[in-house]
Amino acid sequence: MAELETPDTLRDDLRTAWHRYVDLLVPLRPALYGYCRRLAGNVWDAEDLVQDTLLRAFGRWGVTYPEIRDLRAYLLRTATNVWIDTLRRRETEARAPMARPDDAPAPDASLETSSEVRDAGSRLLQRLSPQERAAVVLKEVFDMTLEEIADLLATTTGAVKAALHRGRDRLREPEGAAASRRPAPSPELVDRFIERYNAKDVKGLVALMLDGGSAENVGNSFHVGLDPSEGVPRFLYKVIHGHDEWPPQTRPDAVRIERVAFEDEPIVLLFATRWGSEALEVVFRFEEQDGRIARIRVYGFCPDTIRAVGEALGVRVLTGIYRAPTPAPGAHWPDPDFRSHA
Numbered sequence: 001m002a003e004l005e006t007p008d009t010l011r012d013d014l015r016t017a018w019h020r021y022v023d024l025l026v027p028l029r030p031a032l033y034g035y036c037r038r039l040a041g042n043v044w045d046a047e048d049l050v051q052d053t054l055l056r057a058f059g060r061w062g063v064t065y066p067e068i069r070d071l072r073a074y075l076l077r078t079a080t081n082v083w084i085d086t087l088r089r090r091e092t093e094a095r096a097p098m099a100r101p102d103d104a105p106a107p108d109a110s111l112e113t114s115s116e117v118r119d120a121g122s123r124l125l126q127r128l129s130p131q132e133r134a135a136v137v138l139k140e141v142f143d144m145t146l147e148e149i150a151d152l153l154a155t156t157t158g159a160v161k162a163a164l165h166r167g168r169d170r171l172r173e174p175e176g177a178a179a180s181r182r183p184a185p186s187p188e189l190v191d192r193f194i195e196r197y198n199a200k201d202v203k204g205l206v207a208l209m210l211d212g213g214s215a216e217n218v219g220n221s222f223h224v225g226l227d228p229s230e231g232v233p234r235f236l237y238k239v240i241h242g243h244d245e246w247p248p249q250t251r252p253d254a255v256r257i258e259r260v261a262f263e264d265e266p267i268v269l270l271f272a273t274r275w276g277s278e279a280l281e282v283v284f285r286f287e288e289q290d291g292r293i294a295r296i297r298v299y300g301f302c303p304d305t306i307r308a309v310g311e312a313l314g315v316r317v318l319t320g321i322y323r324a325p326t327p328a329p330g331a332h333w334p335d336p337d338f339r340s341h342a
Contacts, residue, residue, distance in 0.1 A: 215232045
């Protein structure tokens, strides 16, 4: 496949359009979230459905005819279709074996493969972590080299080998085996995150991450791998030190974080003090793999989710913005090189 470069102007145009889109839909977001909450049945899946709905609606807006007149109806209809498609896809994947594309080369017979691996589509979905699932599919179906997989997943060949080993082992386990049920992150791992956050130890937080781990500021940004300029280290620096490039009025007087149990899952709450009052502003969720953080999801720009968590826990909430502040849609504040301070 030929390599394509993404023009900076296209990215800038898309960012500007996305910001304008998010800002336009602010009045409709609570209703959309409430509808998705009823479809999905829980706080986290509801936010995922909201985000998927917004992306699909954004992508189809320019090619939908006749013109969209009723935005609320358009979003709710899109959410319904996304939810139905998700359920159908889950049912299909659970029933169907994992077939190899006709144009994919046959894997080397010397590789450690088996019919259990090749025909385990449903078990892939239920048993493997995202990294394990991707590694197994890329190796067994697309016959990629370890180096190619590592580059695609923004990780190391050692991490790919480990993911393949774990994934193959889990696929061979009998149904109902304990390893097939992925547990919530351990309180101990979350506490280590809090300890290093409080110590402002960016390198220590990076060391908690799995190779190829990812961090997502839900609805705003996605970071994968350990590249210091664009990957997870940059994200973690901002988590600890905040955004000094933002206008002073956007920055809180003080922040603190703590671990709580929410729906049998340890999560982290960030409380900010503004104008002398403390309130919940950000929620962190974690996925654990082999004692390290495989994924961080931060709900700082998901007001409806934050309000739902705060209401359930009985804590005061201060939130309301659905994207990071910018001078104008698509623009950004000058950001100094954080690496000189990390």
